[in-house]
Amino acid sequence: QKEVEQNSGPLSVPEGAIASLNCTYSDRGSQSFFWYRQYSGKSPELIMFIYSNGDKEDGRFTAQLNKASQYVSLLIRDSQPSDSATYLCAVGMYNNNDMRFGAGTRLTVKP
Amino acid sequence: GAVVSQHPSRVICKSGTSVKIECRSLDFQATTMFWYRQFPKQSLMLMATSNEGSKATYEQGVEKDKFLINHASLTLSTLTVTSAHPEDSSFYICSAAGRNHVPSEQYFGPGTRLTVT
Numbered sequence: 354q355k356e357v358e359q360n361s362g363p364l365s366v367p368e369g370a371i372a373s374l375n376c377t378y379s380d381r382g383s384q385s386f387f388w389y390r391q392y393s394g395k396s397p398e399l400i401m402f403i404y405s406n407g408d409k410e411d412g413r414f415t416a417q418l419n420k421a422s423q424y425v426s427l428l429i430r431d432s433q434p435s436d437s438a439t440y441l442c443a444v445g446m447y448n449n450n451d452m453r454f455g456a457g458t459r460l461t462v463k464p
Numbered sequence: 465g466a467v468v469s470q471h472p473s474r475v476i477c478k479s480g481t482s483v484k485i486e487c488r489s490l491d492f493q494a495t496t497m498f499w500y501r502q503f504p505k506q507s508l509m510l511m512a513t514s515n516e517g518s519k520a521t522y523e524q525g526v527e528k529d530k531f532l533i534n535h536a537s538l539t540l541s542t543l544t545v546t547s548a549h550p551e552d553s554s555f556y557i558c559s560a561a562g563r564n565h566v567p568s569e570q571y572f573g574p575g576t577r578l579t580v581t
Contacts, residue, residue: 361505396557396572397508441508452570456507 357444359455367463371376372429374458376442380422386418387443390436391457395439401427424432432462466492470573477548477580485543485576487558493538494560498570500533502555512572548580574576 357378366372374388385404389397401416403409403425411415415428425444429436439459445452467490477483487497495516500508512528514520514535522528532544541560543551556574 393557394575394577398572406509451510451513453510454508456505461528 356453357442357455359440359442361456362459363461364458365463366406366432366459367416368432368434370432370462372432372436372460372462374427374429374440374442374460376425376427376444376455378425378444378453380444380453381420381423381445383420383446385415385445386416387414387444387445387452388414388415389441389454391439391441393439400440405410420424429435429460432447432460434462434464436460465559466490466562466569466571468494468535468558468571468573470556470558470576472576473574474577475579477578479549479550479580480547482544483548483578485545485558485578486561487541487543487573489571492560492562494541495538495563496561497541498561499533499541499543500557500559501502502557502575506546507556511543511559537559545578548578550580553578553580 359376388401390400391397403416403418413430417426439457440456441457443452469488471486478560494567497513497514512520512522514533516535516538520533534540558573559570561570
């Protein structure tokens with residue numbers, strides 16, 4: 354079983370729609386959860402991080418965490434073509450940097 | 465966020481040669497640096513973690529004699545791929561973190577595309 358699993362996609366949504374990206378993880382002791390965006394040929398850039406159960410909103414992005422279900426998601430509202438990228442879920446601990454990445458979900462936002 | 469640079473951004477080398485990749489933190493002291501490898505359409509795989517002045521800690525399955533990591537200063541870490549082979553062709557990405565940082569403050573470099581012919 355992979356430590357961090359994501360649907361590889363591609364996920365295609367029309368411009369202005371909500372894109373929903375999902376991630377599950379195997380280590381029940383995980384404490385920190387991250388969403389990175391990676392454009393083709395570029396390194397990842399951090400979009401959101403979340404530590405506590407529930408929702409965390411930042412602009413058009415909302416991260417949702419359910420530790421009981423070992424599930425974290427990212428919602429992108431009012432999707433734009435510039436949001437087209439691969440979104441990586443990463444899971445780690447508070448006190449170290451041992452992040453484990455999922456394989457990423459490729460999102461395409463069609464104008 | 466902080467700035468991390470990598471050099472070179474792209475490199476093509478012949479099989480059997482060695483290649484050195486530099487990772488620099490430009491505006492903060494990076495006590496810890498991480499080296500990742502990413503194959504096409506795959507996840508980032510952590511190769512090793514290095515702390516300034518200490519030997520790197522390699523992940524299981526990563527050959528320490530093949531991937532030499534040096535973190536001699538608080539602003540520079542290097543990854544040397546020795547006796548490179550075509551299967552080493554990949555996207556290598558470093559990230560850097562300062563002392564007492566939280567995981568959200570790990571800053572990625574732009575990556576180095578290595579092609580071994």
